[in-house]
Structures are given as structure tokens and as C-alpha cells.
Amino acid sequence: MLYLLSKIILIVGLFAHAEEPLRCEKGQIRSVTSGKTTITDVTYCYDKETKSQLFSPNCRSKKCVAFDYPEELQFKDFIGPTGSPGFKVCRKVGGIPQIVEFKVSEKWYKLDQCIFQDGSFVNSDFLAHYYFHLKKLEPLQ
Structure with missing residues (x-):
């Protein structure tokens, strides 16, 4: 039952925001590691309406690792x-x-990300959505 409920929640949430327009801008990302807060200046892309997606510019177009x-x-x-x-x-x-x-506009939004060794990043829920659903729908290149 927990498996089915988890699956339904993830799928519904991901499809609800999968195609929202993204805005890219220079900004700040804040993280806490071992009790130390770090603020980094980066360029990132996020969905304008809900702020529930976060990508590095190259990951926005799926051109990252x-x-x-x-x-x-x-x-x-x-x-x-x-x-x-x-x-x-x-x-x-x-x-x-x-x-x-x-x-965004002097307000902080909490989200998760998956960061890679080359510095690229993507929201981890979108990444899961891609591997569970979208990758199967994309034509072979």
C-alpha cells in the first residue's frame, strides 16, 4: 500500500509541473553542510509559477551528465x-x-537538487521523472 501511495504522489506531482516555462537568471543558492552555511553565486533556471524545479542552464536543455x-x-x-x-x-x-x-526576488525557496562533479545540477524529482517516464518517450538521436 505504501509503495502504491508513494508512486501515485510522485507521478501526480511531477506531471503537474513537468512542462512549466522556466526562467534563467543569475542568483544565489544556499546550502548547509556539516552545520556550515554556504551561499554560492550561480546562474540557474527555475519554474516561474511554483518554484518547484531547479536546473543549471545546460541541464535545462538536458545537455548535461x-x-x-x-x-x-x-x-x-x-x-x-x-x-x-x-x-x-x-x-x-x-x-x-x-x-x-x-x-528569487529577495525570497528564498527550499528545494532539492542533484549536483554533479562538473557543477551542473537538476532538481532530483525531475531527474527521477525523466528516468521513469520521459526518457522512454524521447526519440533515439
């Missing part, structure tokens, strides 16, 4: 009683998940 994982991932393999499916997918494809805040 986050979307290069060659294997097909199955949703059922990432659901469990603990942990976020998005964070689990992030680790599987070589990223580091983290909870961050990003600043």
Missing part, C-alpha cells in the same frame, strides 16, 4: 520505506543529492 545514464531505471527499484526516490536516482546516475534554497 545528469541525463546521460545509459541504463533504463525502473520506479519499483527506487521505492522503499526510507529515502526519496529522487535522491536514490541521483546517486545511481552519479550525482550528489542535497537540499538547497535558491533566491
